Amino acid sequence: xxxxxxxxxxxxxxxxxxxxxxxxxxxxxxxxxxxxxxxxxxxxxxxxxxxxxxxxxxxxxxxxxxxxxxxxxxxxxxxxxxxxxxxxxxxxxxxxxxxxxxxxxxxxxxxxxxxxxxxxxxxxxxxxxxxxxxxxxxxxxxxxxxxxxxxxxxxxxxxxxxxxxxxxxxxxxxxxxxxxxxxxxxxxxxxxxxxxxxxxxxxxxxxxxxxxxxxxxxxxxxxxxxxxxxxxxxxxxxxxxxxxxxxxxxxxxxxxxxxxxxxxxxxxxxxxxxxxxxxxxxxxxxxxxxxxxxxxxxxxxxxxxxxxxxxxxxxxxxxxxxxxxxxxxxxxxxxxxxxxxxxxxxxxxxxxxxxxxxxxxxxxxxxxxxxxxxxxxxxxxxx
Amino acid sequence: xxxxxxxxxxxxxxxxxxxxxxxxxxxxxxxxxxxxxxxxxxxxxxxxxxxxxxxxxxxxxxxxxxxxxxxxxxxxxxxxxxxxxxxxxxxxxxxxxxxxxxxxxxxxxxxxxxxxxxxxxxxxxxxxxxxxxxxxxxxxxxxxxxxxxxxxxxxxxxxxxxxxxxxxxxxxxxxxxxxxxxxxxxxxxxxxxxxxxxxxxxxxxxxxxxxxxxxxxxxxxxxxxxxxxxxxxxxxxxxxxxxxxxxxxxxxxxxxxxxxxxxxxxxxxxxxxxxxxxxxxxxxxxxxxxxxxxxxxxxxxxxxxxxxxxxxxxxxxxxxxxxxxxxxxxxxxxxxxxxxxxxxxxxxxxxxxxxxxxxxxxxxxxxxxxxxxxxxxxxxxxxxxxxxxxxxxxxxxxxxxxxxxxxxxxxxxxxxxxxxxxxxxxxxxxxxxxxxxxxxxxxxxxxxxxxxxxxxxxxxxxxxxxxxxxxxxxxxxxxxxxxxxxxxxxxxxxxxxxxxxxxxxxxxxxxxxxxxxxxxxxxxxxxxxxxxxxxxxxxxxxxxxxxxxxxxxxxxxxxxxxxxxxxxxxxxxxxxxxxxxxxxxxxxxxxxxxxxxxxxx
Numbered sequence: 002x003x004x005x006x007x008x009x010x011x012x013x014x015x016x017x018x019x020x021x022x023x024x025x026x027x028x029x030x031x032x033x034x035x036x037x038x039x040x041x042x043x044x045x046x047x048x049x050x051x052x053x054x055x056x057x058x059x060x061x062x063x064x065x066x067x068x069x070x071x072x073x074x075x076x077x078x079x080x081x082x083x084x085x086x087x088x089x090x091x092x093x094x095x096x097x098x099x100x101x102x103x104x105x106x107x108x109x110x111x112x113x114x115x116x117x118x119x120x121x122x123x124x125x126x127x128x129x130x131x132x133x134x135x136x137x138x139x140x141x142x143x144x145x146x147x148x149x150x151x152x153x154x155x156x157x158x159x160x161x162x163x164x165x166x167x168x169x170x171x172x173x174x175x176x177x178x179x180x181x182x183x184x185x186x187x188x189x190x191x192x193x194x195x196x197x198x199x200x201x202x203x204x205x206x207x208x209x210x211x212x213x214x215x216x217x218x219x220x221x222x223x224x225x226x227x228x229x230x231x232x233x234x235x236x237x238x239x240x241x242x243x244x245x246x247x248x249x250x251x252x253x254x255x256x257x258x259x260x261x262x263x264x265x266x267x268x269x270x271x272x273x274x275x276x277x278x279x280x281x282x283x284x285x286x287x288x289x290x291x292x293x294x295x296x297x298x299x300x301x302x303x304x305x306x307x308x309x310x311x312x313x314x315x316x317x318x319x320x321x322x323x324x325x326x327x328x329x330x331x332x333x334x335x336x337x338x339x340x341x342x343x344x345x346x347x348x349x350x351x352x353x354x355x356x357x358x359x360x361x362x363x364x365x366x367x368x369x370x371x372x373x374x375x376x377x378x379x380x381x382x383x384x
Numbered sequence: 385x386x387x388x389x390x391x392x393x394x395x396x397x398x399x400x401x402x403x404x405x406x407x408x409x410x411x412x413x414x415x416x417x418x419x420x421x422x423x424x425x426x427x428x429x430x431x432x433x434x435x436x437x438x439x440x441x442x443x444x445x446x447x448x449x450x451x452x453x454x455x456x457x458x459x460x461x462x463x464x465x466x467x468x469x470x471x472x473x474x475x476x477x478x479x480x481x482x483x484x485x486x487x488x489x490x491x492x493x494x495x496x497x498x499x500x501x502x503x504x505x506x507x508x509x510x511x512x513x514x515x516x517x518x519x520x521x522x523x524x525x526x527x528x529x530x531x532x533x534x535x536x537x538x539x540x541x542x543x544x545x546x547x548x549x550x551x552x553x554x555x556x557x558x559x560x561x562x563x564x565x566x567x568x569x570x571x572x573x574x575x576x577x578x579x580x581x582x583x584x585x586x587x588x589x590x591x592x593x594x595x596x597x598x599x600x601x602x603x604x605x606x607x608x609x610x611x612x613x614x615x616x617x618x619x620x621x622x623x624x625x626x627x628x629x630x631x632x633x634x635x636x637x638x639x640x641x642x643x644x645x646x647x648x649x650x651x652x653x654x655x656x657x658x659x660x661x662x663x664x665x666x667x668x669x670x671x672x673x674x675x676x677x678x679x680x681x682x683x684x685x686x687x688x689x690x691x692x693x694x695x696x697x698x699x700x701x702x703x704x705x706x707x708x709x710x711x712x713x714x715x716x717x718x719x720x721x722x723x724x725x726x727x728x729x730x731x732x733x734x735x736x737x738x739x740x741x742x743x744x745x746x747x748x749x750x751x752x753x754x755x756x757x758x759x760x761x762x763x764x765x766x767x768x769x770x771x772x773x774x775x776x777x778x779x780x781x782x783x784x785x786x787x788x789x790x791x792x793x794x795x796x797x798x799x800x801x802x803x804x805x806x807x808x809x810x811x812x813x814x815x816x817x818x819x820x821x822x823x824x825x826x827x828x829x830x831x832x833x834x835x836x837x838x839x840x841x842x843x844x845x846x847x848x849x850x851x852x853x854x855x856x857x858x859x860x861x862x863x864x865x866x867x868x869x870x871x872x873x874x875x876x877x878x879x880x881x882x883x884x885x886x887x888x889x890x891x892x893x894x895x896x897x898x899x900x901x902x903x904x905x906x907x908x909x910x911x912x913x914x915x916x917x918x919x920x921x922x923x924x925x926x927x928x929x930x931x932x933x934x935x936x937x938x939x940x941x942x943x944x945x946x947x948x949x950x951x952x953x954x955x956x957x958x959x960x961x962x963x964x965x966x967x968x969x970x971x972x973x974x975x976x977x978x979x980x981x982x983x984x985x
Contacts, residue, residue, distance in 0.1 A: 058906060335973075362908050362910055363909060364910045364912075366910070
């Protein structure tokens, strides 16, 4: 580091110092650094500034203007994505099950040129037995089901009858499977006590058996983005997708924050939550300063897991009983606090509002400091 | 294929041929063999026929059409004119039938006779028949958005007018009466039918579409002071007060008279000063808030044998009727009578003259309502080259976004009508055409588009823009500031929480709520926030030992703790009463809320 900048080490962020050193001529460094430091201090949030409330208002106010739009993809396969307020609520609540999970799968060099893109995409899609069948024929007399397979579809997905039989044998109990070409026979095991009911149940169960593709990927849509082809999916299974060797794991992503937290870790989840919220706001043409959103996603992720802004998540982390009680289900919180004998230090805003005390924010923060001569005070002398 | 038939939502059976069935049902209904209250609809998606005869369906009359020819003929019309036929005859003869919303789905209704084709099943009697009474009183209704048109019609019902000619012998609640109602220049067919000129509810004003020093922003209007002095918008507000001599068990009863000084809850002599010997105010007395208008006493609330010994017992209670907070007026009419139960009933009607003031609500008939923002002396009002000063200045920004073209049309219509001394027919869908009115204006020496050169009222300078000006029918709406104004610095509080009461009637405060609190927190205005929430602050003694609220005995000037007794340190703290309340509630739940005190500094 340049000697002129050493004074500011630790006072200014490293990145700033680095940039200054790179861009500023050496002779003017000292002056520039001084000016930068002044500017940096002026721009910092003052202590006692209620950043939380300001963030809440800055996000909350424009949210009321959002419409309950669902966004439609232009293309052959229709895909719905939750957007607008419901999506923001979904992200900030830290929901485990989101309404429309979605992935953007980027591919490695030779695959992203668009050749065979449809086949690659189709191979990702979860295929169940029901989709490969053109006809079920229930035979009550022999307690069997004759199945006609969709050979064309199977060819497309490069599935053979043998693999289908194999997966079926793994997937069902109480029936035998025999198959050749486009015909397949399912026969109920065991005696005469079984009838049409069992046969019908078998048919319904067998439909849902997984044959090929990636579990959870319900729909695929190859899309051209800039110079390459990517695959957008409805349904998400990040772990399995990243394992595929033709997938570019660096860029592939999902809109399920919880899943990212599990697969890539908490820092990635923080960034994902931030990106998702920004995306919703941008789509609606709403300009919210990123720092407000960062504050929210930071509080959601500090604990190491994704916690929603709900009474089970972030709010339950508050140390004050009264603050927790003032946000939903008060009786529950008070009883639980009473059982363990919790004490409230009255360190935050809500508690002090309840007690009608000055809130420790802004003008409520500083106290008056006076120099008192101890000796004189003890002797009872006052000026 | 069979079709399912449902009667009033219940399945009743199947029919083989739906068309035959529907046709039969309709002919029988038109013949009068089946009740005319019946409607049937075929739903092709469900393949079902729904027959309805329930109450509560909206239905409207239309003329039946057969093979493209309406069943209503010239003969019928002649008979109608001679009064040989009535409406019900037409319904019975199967000339007119009522369709409900469901049956209308199967019908094809022609708007006009010339649109008729063989496919049509019905013909509109008149396009005006689509509208209700108050909607059809609005001129040029087909030149506004339907939603605004509907709201406009609703506004009309709140207007102040001559609601009944016998108002002076009626005791209606909350009634307003316009002093000088006028008939509008732009009328509709409904004005004649409903005899609107017998009970009009508005006045014709000269309106200039112009902004005036920002005092008519955001739907405000500027009024000419001279117009008000000439009687524009003047109205009277009537409110009756009633009291009854109730009978109680034990032969006791209320007594309407000037209350005795000994009774419980006696107000003050001043409050009873307006009462005559019978305990009722005299007519034409000027009364103000808190003044008693009907003096009444009631027997004591609880009666027991103990009363014989107690000195305080057997005292009657005060139960007079007094004017509410903020009310004033003149006693208009006093009525002493008996009600159904034979109890003496006294009714006193109060009257209060209401001159338009800032904040009163007015509207045109075209969804252009507004409150008075400023009352300007006539000398400062802009004037036209012919010397006309407007009675009302209306802001031009209210027009483009709302697209209320009817407002513009009514104005040039009324201008032509007023200058030519005739009424303009503005019936919705059937109005006098704009072109004709424009031509008429030219022939009268005006610009055809209704604008005129105007001059600034104060400086006399010519205004650069030409101003759209003309007469408009304006209505005064019953929402007046005098009934709504409220303010409070101190006042009554609730017993439980010691917080201010809610609502105007209780002289309440305006709630500084959760989100308002957040704004102060966001500004860091901590001390201001505390001051705002000081409305229920209390000082309570707290025992330092156990942390429970202690007791202060002002007689002995002693403080003691209910748990630790007198040998403990007790200190005062200042908290909100609501918090003291929640501590008490904790205690009642078996939770021990211990306060640990420490010096703040």
